[in-house]
Amino acid sequence: MNKNPTEGLKILRSLETMQYSVVIEPAVAEQARRAVERMLDVVERPTQ
Numbered sequence: 628m629n630k631n632p633t634e635g636l637k638i639l640r641s642l643e644t645m646q647y648s649v650v651i652e653p654a655v656a657e658q659a660r661r662a663v664e665r666m667l668d669v670v671e672r673p674t675q
Contacts, residue, residue, distance in 0.1 A: 641647040651659075 638649060641649055
């Protein structure tokens with residue numbers, strides 16, 4: 628993925644407006660899904 632900040636803003640705008648398609652490789656999508664699931668697990672754990 629391109630590290631150019633402008634590209635990131637374009638992708639964000641695309642996702643917000645649902646104007647353009649964003650194609651993500653399945654392996655990258657799987658890694659991202661696992662990362663989000665881990666973050667959600669931390670949020671869902673009760674605090675002691």
